[in-house]
Amino acid sequence: EAQVTQNPRYLITVTGKKLTVTCSQNMNHEYMSWYRQDPGLGLRQIYYSMNVEVTDKGDVPEGYKVSRKEKRNFPLILESPSPNQTSLYFCASSWTSGRETQYFGPGTRLLVL
Amino acid sequence: QQQVKQSPQSLIVQKGGISIINCAYENTAFDYFPWYQQFPGKGPALLIAIRPDVSEKKEGRFTISFNKSAKQFSLHIMDSQPGDSATYFCAASGSFGNEKLTFGTGTRLTIIP
Numbered sequence: 001e002a003q004v005t006q007n008p009r010y011l012i013t014v015t016g017k018k019l020t021v022t023c024s025q026n027m028n029h030e031y032m033s034w035y036r037q038d039p040g041l042g043l044r045q046i047y048y049s050m051n052v053e054v055t056d057k058g059d060v061p062e063g064y065k066v067s068r069k070e071k072r073n074f075p076l077i078l079e080s081p082s083p084n085q086t087s088l089y090f091c092a093s094s095w096t097s098g099r100e101t102q103y104f105g106p107g108t109r110l111l112v113l
Numbered sequence: 114q115q116q117v118k119q120s121p122q123s124l125i126v127q128k129g130g131i132s133i134i135n136c137a138y139e140n141t142a143f144d145y146f147p148w149y150q151q152f153p154g155k156g157p158a159l160l161i162a163i164r165p166d167v168s169e170k171k172e173g174r175f176t177i178s179f180n181k182s183a184k185q186f187s188l189h190i191m192d193s194q195p196g197d198s199a200t201y202f203c204a205a206s207g208s209f210g211n212e213k214l215t216f217g218t219g220t221r222l223t224i225i226p
Binding site: 004033035040041042043044045048058090092097098099101102104105106107 | 119122145147149154155156157158159162202206207208212213214216217218219
Protein backbone atom coordinates (compact mmCIF):
# COMPACT_ATOMS: atom_id res chain seq x y z
CA GLU A 1 0.00 0.00 0.00
CA ALA A 2 1.33 3.42 -1.01
CA GLN A 3 1.73 5.49 2.11
CA VAL A 4 3.63 8.01 4.19
CA THR A 5 4.37 6.87 7.72
CA GLN A 6 5.37 8.98 10.70
CA ASN A 7 6.63 8.00 14.11
CA PRO A 8 5.86 8.59 16.84
CA ARG A 9 2.20 9.58 16.50
CA TYR A 10 2.13 11.24 19.91
CA LEU A 11 4.99 12.65 21.91
CA ILE A 12 5.25 14.51 25.20
CA THR A 13 8.65 15.93 26.03
CA VAL A 14 10.30 18.65 28.08
CA THR A 15 12.01 21.83 27.01
CA GLY A 16 15.52 21.27 25.67
CA LYS A 17 15.37 17.49 25.20
CA LYS A 18 16.36 16.66 21.64
CA LEU A 19 13.87 14.64 19.63
CA THR A 20 13.46 13.23 16.15
CA VAL A 21 10.23 12.56 14.28
CA THR A 22 10.71 10.06 11.48
CA CYS A 23 8.99 10.14 8.10
CA SER A 24 9.12 7.47 5.43
CA GLN A 25 7.40 7.07 2.07
CA ASN A 26 7.23 4.03 -0.19
CA MET A 27 6.20 5.75 -3.43
CA ASN A 28 9.69 6.67 -4.69
CA HIS A 29 8.77 10.34 -4.47
CA GLU A 30 11.50 12.92 -4.93
CA TYR A 31 9.79 15.81 -3.08
CA MET A 32 9.18 15.66 0.65
CA SER A 33 8.21 18.32 3.13
CA TRP A 34 7.29 18.96 6.73
CA TYR A 35 4.36 21.08 7.85
CA ARG A 36 3.06 22.19 11.18
CA GLN A 37 -0.65 22.70 11.75
CA ASP A 38 -1.83 25.16 14.36
CA PRO A 39 -5.40 26.37 15.03
CA GLY A 40 -6.24 29.43 12.99
CA LEU A 41 -2.93 29.28 11.08
CA GLY A 42 -3.52 26.36 8.75
CA LEU A 43 -0.59 24.33 7.47
CA ARG A 44 2.78 26.02 7.30
CA GLN A 45 5.81 24.51 5.62
CA ILE A 46 8.84 24.01 7.84
CA TYR A 47 11.39 22.43 5.48
CA TYR A 48 11.30 20.71 2.15
CA SER A 49 13.56 18.45 0.11
CA MET A 50 13.59 18.14 -3.66
CA ASN A 51 15.80 15.06 -3.64
CA VAL A 52 18.48 13.20 -1.71
CA GLU A 53 20.90 15.59 -0.03
CA VAL A 54 18.87 18.61 -1.24
CA THR A 55 16.97 20.41 1.51
CA ASP A 56 15.84 23.98 2.05
CA LYS A 57 13.89 26.16 4.44
CA GLY A 58 10.17 26.65 4.21
CA ASP A 59 8.19 29.40 5.92
CA VAL A 60 8.84 28.53 9.58
CA PRO A 61 12.24 26.74 9.83
CA GLU A 62 13.50 28.26 13.10
CA GLY A 63 14.24 25.59 15.73
CA TYR A 64 14.09 22.68 13.28
CA LYS A 65 16.57 20.64 11.27
CA VAL A 66 16.09 18.00 8.59
CA SER A 67 18.20 15.57 6.62
CA ARG A 68 17.63 13.55 3.45
CA LYS A 69 20.23 10.81 3.22
CA GLU A 70 17.90 8.35 1.53
CA LYS A 71 15.08 8.99 -0.90
CA ARG A 72 12.41 7.40 1.27
CA ASN A 73 13.27 9.02 4.63
CA PHE A 74 13.00 12.63 5.77
CA PRO A 75 13.38 12.99 9.56
CA LEU A 76 12.52 16.17 11.42
CA ILE A 77 14.88 17.07 14.26
CA LEU A 78 14.16 19.41 17.15
CA GLU A 79 17.52 19.87 18.84
CA SER A 80 16.24 21.96 21.75
CA PRO A 81 12.43 21.92 21.75
CA SER A 82 10.54 24.82 23.25
CA PRO A 83 6.85 25.12 24.23
CA ASN A 84 6.09 27.17 21.11
CA GLN A 85 6.88 24.08 19.06
CA THR A 86 3.89 22.30 20.56
CA SER A 87 1.90 21.50 17.45
CA LEU A 88 0.60 18.87 15.05
CA TYR A 89 3.24 17.92 12.50
CA PHE A 90 2.69 16.40 9.07
CA CYS A 91 5.13 14.93 6.63
CA ALA A 92 4.14 14.91 2.97
CA SER A 93 5.57 13.67 -0.30
CA SER A 94 4.96 14.10 -4.02
CA TRP A 95 6.65 13.14 -7.25
CA THR A 96 8.68 16.26 -7.95
CA SER A 97 7.25 19.46 -6.44
CA GLY A 98 4.59 21.20 -4.40
CA ARG A 99 2.50 21.70 -7.53
CA GLU A 100 1.38 18.09 -7.52
CA THR A 101 -0.77 15.97 -5.27
CA GLN A 102 0.77 15.93 -1.82
CA TYR A 103 0.44 12.65 0.09
CA PHE A 104 0.34 13.33 3.81
CA GLY A 105 1.29 11.13 6.71
CA PRO A 106 -1.07 10.61 9.66
CA GLY A 107 0.50 13.33 11.77
CA THR A 108 2.55 13.57 14.97
CA ARG A 109 1.08 15.45 17.89
CA LEU A 110 3.87 17.00 19.95
CA LEU A 111 3.56 18.58 23.38
CA VAL A 112 6.59 20.38 24.78
CA LEU A 113 6.34 21.12 28.51
CA GLN B 114 2.34 38.24 -1.46
CA GLN B 115 2.19 34.56 -0.65
CA GLN B 116 -0.96 34.52 1.47
CA VAL B 117 -4.13 32.62 0.77
CA LYS B 118 -7.10 33.92 2.75
CA GLN B 119 -9.86 31.45 3.54
CA SER B 120 -13.36 31.98 4.92
CA PRO B 121 -15.38 31.14 6.88
CA GLN B 122 -13.40 29.64 9.74
CA SER B 123 -16.30 27.33 10.56
CA LEU B 124 -19.52 26.43 8.79
CA ILE B 125 -22.63 24.51 9.78
CA VAL B 126 -24.89 23.26 6.99
CA GLN B 127 -27.99 21.16 7.06
CA LYS B 128 -27.92 17.77 5.38
CA GLY B 129 -28.81 18.14 1.72
CA GLY B 130 -27.77 21.77 1.60
CA ILE B 131 -24.93 23.48 -0.29
CA SER B 132 -21.68 24.17 1.52
CA ILE B 133 -19.57 27.03 0.16
CA ILE B 134 -16.02 27.87 1.23
CA ASN B 135 -14.16 30.81 -0.25
CA CYS B 136 -10.50 31.61 -0.79
CA ALA B 137 -8.68 34.66 -2.11
CA TYR B 138 -5.08 35.15 -3.14
CA GLU B 139 -2.80 38.04 -4.05
CA ASN B 140 0.02 36.51 -6.06
CA THR B 141 -0.96 36.46 -9.73
CA ALA B 142 1.81 33.92 -10.38
CA PHE B 143 -0.18 31.21 -8.61
CA ASP B 144 -1.43 28.71 -11.19
CA TYR B 145 -2.44 25.63 -9.25
CA PHE B 146 -5.32 25.66 -6.76
CA PRO B 147 -6.09 22.46 -4.85
CA TRP B 148 -8.50 21.76 -2.04
CA TYR B 149 -7.57 19.31 0.71
CA GLN B 150 -9.96 17.51 3.03
CA GLN B 151 -8.92 16.48 6.53
CA PHE B 152 -10.85 14.18 8.86
CA PRO B 153 -10.11 14.19 12.60
CA GLY B 154 -6.95 12.25 13.41
CA LYS B 155 -5.90 12.00 9.76
CA GLY B 156 -3.61 13.81 7.43
CA PRO B 157 -5.06 16.06 4.70
CA ALA B 158 -5.91 14.39 1.40
CA LEU B 159 -6.38 15.98 -2.01
CA LEU B 160 -10.05 16.46 -2.81
CA ILE B 161 -10.05 18.39 -6.08
CA ALA B 162 -7.77 20.82 -7.88
CA ILE B 163 -8.03 23.40 -10.66
CA ARG B 164 -5.66 25.31 -12.93
CA PRO B 165 -6.61 28.80 -14.15
CA ASP B 166 -7.27 27.82 -17.76
CA VAL B 167 -10.81 26.82 -16.71
CA SER B 168 -13.38 28.63 -14.58
CA GLU B 169 -14.99 25.56 -13.05
CA LYS B 170 -14.18 21.95 -12.30
CA LYS B 171 -16.67 19.42 -11.04
CA GLU B 172 -16.08 16.01 -9.49
CA GLY B 173 -19.23 14.39 -8.22
CA ARG B 174 -20.80 16.65 -5.59
CA PHE B 175 -17.68 18.82 -5.33
CA THR B 176 -17.11 21.84 -7.58
CA ILE B 177 -14.33 24.42 -7.69
CA SER B 178 -15.31 27.80 -9.10
CA PHE B 179 -12.41 30.01 -10.16
CA ASN B 180 -12.48 33.75 -10.84
CA LYS B 181 -9.10 34.80 -12.18
CA SER B 182 -9.85 38.51 -12.42
CA ALA B 183 -11.03 38.66 -8.80
CA LYS B 184 -8.26 36.32 -7.66
CA GLN B 185 -10.78 34.16 -5.86
CA PHE B 186 -11.76 30.52 -5.89
CA SER B 187 -14.34 28.58 -3.97
CA LEU B 188 -15.41 25.06 -3.12
CA HIS B 189 -19.05 24.11 -3.44
CA ILE B 190 -20.35 20.89 -1.92
CA MET B 191 -23.77 20.00 -3.27
CA ASP B 192 -26.23 17.81 -1.35
CA SER B 193 -23.95 17.98 1.71
CA GLN B 194 -23.84 14.80 3.79
CA PRO B 195 -22.78 14.11 7.39
CA GLY B 196 -19.77 12.22 5.99
CA ASP B 197 -18.56 15.52 4.50
CA SER B 198 -17.98 16.89 8.00
CA ALA B 199 -14.26 17.65 8.01
CA THR B 200 -11.78 20.50 7.83
CA TYR B 201 -11.17 21.86 4.35
CA PHE B 202 -8.03 23.69 3.26
CA CYS B 203 -7.60 25.64 0.08
CA ALA B 204 -4.08 26.08 -1.25
CA ALA B 205 -2.17 27.68 -4.09
CA SER B 206 1.13 27.17 -5.83
CA GLY B 207 3.05 28.58 -8.75
CA SER B 208 6.08 27.81 -10.89
CA PHE B 209 8.43 29.96 -8.81
CA GLY B 210 10.56 29.42 -5.76
CA ASN B 211 10.29 25.84 -4.64
CA GLU B 212 6.79 25.60 -6.10
CA LYS B 213 5.56 25.03 -2.58
CA LEU B 214 1.93 24.94 -1.60
CA THR B 215 0.65 27.87 0.42
CA PHE B 216 -2.36 26.82 2.48
CA GLY B 217 -5.34 28.75 3.72
CA THR B 218 -6.22 28.69 7.40
CA GLY B 219 -8.88 25.99 7.08
CA THR B 220 -12.66 25.72 7.43
CA ARG B 221 -14.27 23.32 9.84
CA LEU B 222 -17.45 22.07 8.15
CA THR B 223 -20.20 20.39 10.14
CA ILE B 224 -23.19 18.85 8.40
CA ILE B 225 -26.19 18.44 10.70
CA PRO B 226 -29.11 16.05 10.08
